[in-house]
Amino acid sequence: MATEIAASPPPGAGDATSARTDAPAPPLRRIWNHYAVVKVRKALVVVFVVANVTFFLGRAMPGDPIDVMAGRLTQNGMTMEEARAVAMNSLAYDVDAPLHQQWWDFLVGLVTFDMGNTINRPGVSVMDAIGAYLPWTLFSIGVGTVIAVALGLALGMVMAYRRNQFLDHVLSVAASVLGAVPNYLIAMVLVVGGGMYLGWFNPIELRGTVSPGVQAGFNLEFIGDAFFHASLPILTYVLAIIGTWMLVMKASTTEVLSEDYVTVARARGLRDRRIAVAYVGRNAVLPLVAQIAISFGTLVGGAIFVEQVLVYKGVGGLLLDAVNYRDYPLLQGLLIIITSCVVAANLVADMLYSRLDPRIRD
Amino acid sequence: MTDHPAAPAAGKAPAGGPAEGALLSVRGVDVGYRTGRRTRVTAVRDVSFDLYPGQSMALVGESGCGKTTLGLGLLRLLPRTGVVSSGEILFRRKDGRLVDVRTLAREDLRRFRWNEAAMVFQGAMNAFNPVLRIEDHFLDTFRAHEGGRRRPRKEILEQSADLLTTVRLDPARVLGSFPHELSGGMRQRALIALALALKPQLLILDEPTTALDILTQRSIVERLAELRDELRFAMVFITHDLGLAAELADRVGTMYAGRMIETGTTRDIFYRARHPYTSALINSVPPVAGDLTVPQSLPGGPPSLTALPPGCSFAPRCAHAVDACSHTRPTLDVLRTRTEGLSHAAACLRTHELLEGATRD
Numbered sequence: 001m002a003t004e005i006a007a008s009p010p011p012g013a014g015d016a017t018s019a020r021t022d023a024p025a026p027p028l029r030r031i032w033n034h035y036a037v038v039k040v041r042k043a044l045v046v047v048f049v050v051a052n053v054t055f056f057l058g059r060a061m062p063g064d065p066i067d068v069m070a071g072r073l074t075q076n077g078m079t080m081e082e083a084r085a086v087a088m089n090s091l092a093y094d095v096d097a098p099l100h101q102q103w104w105d106f107l108v109g110l111v112t113f114d115m116g117n118t119i120n121r122p123g124v125s126v127m128d129a130i131g132a133y134l135p136w137t138l139f140s141i142g143v144g145t146v147i148a149v150a151l152g153l154a155l156g157m158v159m160a161y162r163r164n165q166f167l168d169h170v171l172s173v174a175a176s177v178l179g180a181v182p183n184y185l186i187a188m189v190l191v192v193g194g195g196m197y198l199g200w201f202n203p204i205e206l207r208g209t210v211s212p213g214v215q216a217g218f219n220l221e222f223i224g225d226a227f228f229h230a231s232l233p234i235l236t237y238v239l240a241i242i243g244t245w246m247l248v249m250k251a252s253t254t255e256v257l258s259e260d261y262v263t264v265a266r267a268r269g270l271r272d273r274r275i276a277v278a279y280v281g282r283n284a285v286l287p288l289v290a291q292i293a294i295s296f297g298t299l300v301g302g303a304i305f306v307e308q309v310l311v312y313k314g315v316g317g318l319l320l321d322a323v324n325y326r327d328y329p330l331l332q333g334l335l336i337i338i339t340s341c342v343v344a345a346n347l348v349a350d351m352l353y354s355r356l357d358p359r360i361r362d
Numbered sequence: 363m364t365d366h367p368a369a370p371a372a373g374k375a376p377a378g379g380p381a382e383g384a385l386l387s388v389r390g391v392d393v394g395y396r397t398g399r400r401t402r403v404t405a406v407r408d409v410s411f412d413l414y415p416g417q418s419m420a421l422v423g424e425s426g427c428g429k430t431t432l433g434l435g436l437l438r439l440l441p442r443t444g445v446v447s448s449g450e451i452l453f454r455r456k457d458g459r460l461v462d463v464r465t466l467a468r469e470d471l472r473r474f475r476w477n478e479a480a481m482v483f484q485g486a487m488n489a490f491n492p493v494l495r496i497e498d499h500f501l502d503t504f505r506a507h508e509g510g511r512r513r514p515r516k517e518i519l520e521q522s523a524d525l526l527t528t529v530r531l532d533p534a535r536v537l538g539s540f541p542h543e544l545s546g547g548m549r550q551r552a553l554i555a556l557a558l559a560l561k562p563q564l565l566i567l568d569e570p571t572t573a574l575d576i577l578t579q580r581s582i583v584e585r586l587a588e589l590r591d592e593l594r595f596a597m598v599f600i601t602h603d604l605g606l607a608a609e610l611a612d613r614v615g616t617m618y619a620g621r622m623i624e625t626g627t628t629r630d631i632f633y634r635a636r637h638p639y640t641s642a643l644i645n646s647v648p649p650v651a652g653d654l655t656v657p658q659s660l661p662g663g664p665p666s667l668t669a670l671p672p673g674c675s676f677a678p679r680c681a682h683a684v685d686a687c688s689h690t691r692p693t694l695d696v697l698r699t700r701t702e703g704l705s706h707a708a709a710c711l712r713t714h715e716l717l718e719g720a721t722r723d
């Protein structure tokens with residue numbers, strides 16, 4: 001004891017020295033290696049790689065992309081000269097410059113959020129086009145994911161607590177069936193069954209993202225209207241992934257229920273509710289947190305079809321347009337932004353996980 | 363079945379209820395597990411004993427003999443497939459009321475646990491919730507058992523710190539730690555501190571030191587012995603280490619194939635064992651770690667619970683078995699009557715014939 005006291009610096013000699021006695025790494029290195037920072041670094045690398053792939057894939061495609069884009073434009077009555085000019089202007093870099101120069105311009109454009117102009121919508125930049133459609137997709141998928149995860153976790157836990165009882169059997173069958181149906185089919189069944197056959201709602205009214213005349217803004221009318229129009233997509237997304245969540249949560253909970261610390265918690269006379277939430281639930285959810293991002297990613301992929309079926313004006317239609325009209329700048333922008341969203345979702349899940357599991361924090 | 367008149371200490375219970383002054387009176391307890399849709403095994407059969415306040419009883423036997431099952435059954439902590447299928451578990455509560463643990467209602471059972479009887483589990487490296495700090499485990503435990511008044515957090519933590527000090531842990535370091543930040547020995551000490559939090563009358567310890575190195579094991583056992591002297595709780599000490607049993611226990615019960623086959627004081631068992639199985643256990647060298655599997659002097663293993671021999675379960679492995687052993691089940695007969703559950707009793711048809719042979723060793 002005495003030696004320890006003698007060895008420690010006198011008070012006031014700087015907290016920094018004493019705080020770091022057991023962690024000798026310099027502060028910058030420590031921040032660099034911090035769990036959250038490592039995850040952010042990795043996410044940025046993924047986005048960077050994807051951006052480069054879209055850039056070089058565009059170059060590697062057979063034929064001059066300018067010619068391909070221009071060719072498509074001439075079908076609308078433009079002369080080849082005009083079409084080539086439009087196509088060239090739409091890119092955020094100069095096609096005649098050397099490749100490394102193009103690449104550099106492309107990267108600079110990326111970090112300044114300038115990805116050039118769309119070809120098919122004169123005067124509209126790629127960022128503006130994406131900005132007009134993407135929020136609706138993210139909104140409907142985000143809400144759908146949150147509802148499905150929350151409900152799926154709760155139902156999965158109920159199934160595990162009642163395993164091999166009637167309720168468990170019923171829910172298991174329902175979950176397996178839902179998990180097997182493709183999401184655009186769910187959307188069709190909702191429209192045809194609920195809307196046309198049963199007449200619960202008018203699918204025509206639900207189309208689009210907002211009703212005509214409703215102004216965007218932070219008010220009840222707009223938000224209510226947004227939810228009204230998004231209700232079918234959200235319901236579709238919920239039904240599409242809730243089955244999986246129920247089943248994985250049931251499996252995870254069943255496993256945790258056999259852990260020693262749950263038996264000990266019962267032996268300690270804790271209340272059932274406390275055990276279910278803090279001992280069983282929290283530990284059962286941990287291994288599933290990463291899957292939130294996976295669900296989100298799956299739904300982003302599925303949204304292209306679901307939005308078509310439900311006539312919801314999200315990014316899905318924009319993507320199909322970009323493909324149909326060979327709108328390379330738009331396509332490229334969409335790929336990069338959508339990937340970034342999924343990567344961001346992964347990042348959020350990782351952060352959430354590190355908050356929930358003390359074994360991860362450094 | 364056993365319907366002979368038995369001493370209060372052992373054998374099938376007379377219908378008369380608990381022994382006078384006993385803390386725990388176990389009467390003819392069977393514990394079964396469901397193993398399939400229609401199949402079940404009985405892992406503990408017709409176990410009876412009386413445990414008096416402050417007593418320490420060791421349960422010994424090879425692994426698979428039903429020691430853990432009995433311990434869990436006493437607190438109704440069996441897994442979903444397990445059930446105490448018959449018998450009585452009578453417990454004299456702190457307020458003097460006698461309850462049958464088997465029939466306690468849900469909320470009564472919850473309040474009974476840990477407050478009256480706590481349990482330290484087999485190899486309990488995993489006894490703490492990995493996402494909660496040690497202090498949260500203390501808070502949860504105290505809060506679950508407090509009456510109407512909500513005790514301030516600070517007061518509970520001070521008491522928890524005192525408890526940790528009694529098991530020689532540094533509260534400043536341990537309270538704020540997560541379980542994975544503590545060594546196995548520290549976790550086991552912390553669990554013992556937690557077990558003593560509500561001053562239970564009975565502490566069941568199931569192989570509390572099995573997974574620990576020998577030095578840690580020693581210091582924990584010594585501290586347990588001291589704490590028992592101080593706090594006077596009764597103990598059921600399940601162990602494969604007969605050395606520990608000799609050190610910590612006043613009395614020993616040997617289990618084989620789900621039955622209690624010999625009980626007596628520690629001296630009885632170690633110097634005058636009267637069941638060939640107990641003798642074999644004592645003559646064997648206990649392994650350094652792990653459950654006692656096969657005693658050296660005893661070839662083979664315990665019989666399958668689904669195919670028990672009709673007579674004495676031990677007969678097929680017994681060097682002294684005669685024809686009668688394979689079709690007559692011996693009863694747990696009292697050999698020497700003492701008060702307070704300390705009678706020496708053994709379930710062997712040849713106890714008296716083998717007396718000379720057993721004492722010569």
Ligand SMILES: Nc1ncnc2c1ncn2[C@@H]1O[C@H](COP(=O)(O)OP(=O)(O)O)[C@@H](O)[C@H]1O
Pocket residue numbers: 395396397403405423424425426427428429430431432441443444653667
């Ligand atoms: N959950 C269970 N389901 C079915 N059988 C079990 C279960 N737990 C234990 N058993 C059986 O009960 C018997 C006693 O086991 P146990 O009480 O763990 O013995 P011990 O603690 O003496 O090693 C063993 O034969 C074991 O196979």
Ligand SMILES: [Mg+2]
Pocket residue numbers: 426429430431484
């Ligand atoms: Mg055991």
